[in-house]
Amino acid sequence: MTDILQLLIYGLVLGSVLTMGAIGVSMIFGILRFAHFAHGDFMTLGAYLGLSFISAFGLSSWWALPAAMVGMGVIAVFIDQVLYRRIRRTQPVILLIASFGMALILRSLVQLIWGSDNQTYASGIQFPWQLDWLGGMRLKPDHLWIMLISLALVAGVHLFLTRTRLGKAMRAMSDNMDLALVSGIPAERVIMVTWVIGGALAAAAGVFLGIDTRLHPVMGWTTLLPVFAAAILGGIGRPYGAIAGGMIIGVSMEMSTLLIPAAYKPAVAFAIMVGMLILRPQGIFKGTV
Template sequence: MIDFLQLLVYGVVLGSILTLGAIGVSLIFGILRFAHFAHGDIMTLGAFSALAVVSLGLPVLVALPIAMAITAVIAVVIDQTIYRRLRRTAPVILLISSFGMALGLRSLIQLIFGPNNQVFAKGIQMPYRWGDIVVKPDHLLIVGGAIVLVLVVHMFLSHTKMGKAMRAMSDNVDLAAACGIPAERVVMWTWILAGCLATAAGVFLGMDAQLHPVMGWNILLPVFAATILGGIGKPYGAIAGGMVIGIAMELSTMVMPPVYKPAVAFAIMVAMLIWRPQGIFKGQA
């Protein structure tokens, strides 16, 4: 039982990280109709941007918004220089180009920061204990941060004109244009939002463990699994998807070795694609 609760804690932490990534993937798919393979590496980029700021002597939580801004700008630049030219071609070409982007980003990060593991803060954190359950302060920060960000995203999507425009455009591109919605500005805001969320996911991932140039790539599969579970193109579904995948991955270590964690995510994704490709929440935006 203790094991189960402890793993549940880890699952919620991982789920929070996956959720932040999955919302971005879902938004991008909704607006631009392609699976963004470089999303994991955008997370890595966000984490390492934060690391660069931290190395100047600032605390991680201050570095986070700065890294978000840096990553969002880079995401917009990538879109404007690479993806924008390919928008009128078949979606599969965008997908392949994002794959190339992923490789490029990863190599660039490795070139600048080196191939070794790095950490935001050295030393040991004293964990909180409830009975036999151990929770690190960073864990609370990650889950709390994810909740705050999800609330901000919800507020943005449901209450701002740009958020409504995003939902409208993911629903019907032509009609959105006929209603006076500026497509290119919506696309730009989509990248800003997805970039900020990916940064948070990357930074949280780095806080939970370590930073490494392939950290984002390694987590891309679970992020995609979460996106598909929630119904691709449906940001609210991504929240549920992220939590389910995160918890399932951690709980699976009770019965099988931890190296199979990504396999669990993969199995859930395949099962979903076979039996319920529209996601858990049918028909909801």
């Protein structure tokens, strides 16, 4: 029983990371209609930006988060303006392949600047709390923070989407692009905000991964598959679905280690994604494909 609870915690931590990535993937798909393959490398770059920030100012690990989020929000808009915006009117597959190219560029850039060795935000081990009232289950403070901050960010995204004019416009554009245009909703402005949020959340995912384990140049790329699986499971183009999808994929991946070797964790995400595409391609919540 303690094992299962312990794995549930790990699953929720992983789920938090995936959710942060999947919300962005889902939003970008909803507005721009393409699968953003550079999203994993947005996570990586964000994590490294955070690393540079805290080492430059000698700050503790968690300071990496705000720095990475701000930095990636700006960089995401920049990349959109320089690359994606120019090919916005072409077919989605061209955008998809361009984003694949961008993924390779970002990964190489990270290797060039920070090297290909593993790095960490803080050295040493963090001692977990032993929760005797939960059968001696262990909980690391960092894990608790990852879950709480994710919850806060998800709540923030929810408030943005339901309470602000721009957030509602984002949902409107995702619902019906043509009608949004004839209503006078300024598409480019909404797209820009989508990138800010998508980039910032990807950076959060990267920092969470870096705090949980370590930083390396393919950390985001290898996380992209479960992120896509989460977005598809939740119904692509539906940010709320992405939250459910992220948590389900995260928990399933960790729980699977009870039955099969841990090396197969990504395969579990892949299996869920393929199964979902066959059985219910629109996702748990009806998506936009």
